[in-house]
Amino acid sequence: MKTIKTLSIVCLLSAAGMVYCKKDPVPIPSCIQQKIDSIKNSAKRTPPGEVHVWTYGGRKVYLFNAPCCDEFVKVLDENCQYVCSPSGGPLKFGDSLCTDFYQEAKYLGAIFRDDQ
Numbered sequence: 633m634k635t636i637k638t639l640s641i642v643c644l645l646s647a648a649g650m651v652y653c654k655k656d657p658v659p660i661p662s663c664i665q666q667k668i669d670s671i672k673n674s675a676k677r678t679p680p681g682e683v684h685v686w687t688y689g690g691r692k693v694y695l696f697n698a699p700c701c702d703e704f705v706k707v708l709d710e711n712c713q714y715v716c717s718p719s720g721g722p723l724k725f726g727d728s729l730c731t732d733f734y735q736e737a738k739y740l741g742a743i744f745r746d747d748q
Contacts, residue, residue, distance in 0.1 A: 652683070660743060663712035664694050668744045681746040688730070688737040707733065 664683070671681035682697045688707070691700070693715055696706045704717035704727060717726040718733035726733075 637736075640663060642687070647678065661694075661710040664708070664710070667696065667712065671744070671746055672748070677746075678748045680748070682742060683743070683744040684742050685740040686733075686737040692740070693737070696742075 647649065667685055668681075671683075672742055674681075677699050679697060679700075681699065684695045684697075686707075691709060693707050693709055695718075696708065698705050698720045702720070702722045705721040706717055707715040709715055716730035716733065718727045718730050718737075719725065725731075730733050
């Protein structure tokens, strides 16, 4: 009973964005993991580095949040090929290559949040 209660609290906090809770480990492509490792080994940034998994255009993509201010959010495919930037940049509208991203993409979850 105590385990169920603890798991419920962790998942509830996850829904509030405070803790990431994964049902099953998801394999992360090696090039994406290298980019995550690079964020982990870099200086602390505000906002903290995050990577989220989505499906878009029939494939799994990885959204890296912008490291600061007027920089673009980047979406990469599983081979680390640039797909688009749905938001960010000086005007906050991205690069116009995927203006439908947030309407059409399906969010699968967070795979990394830098807690340095």
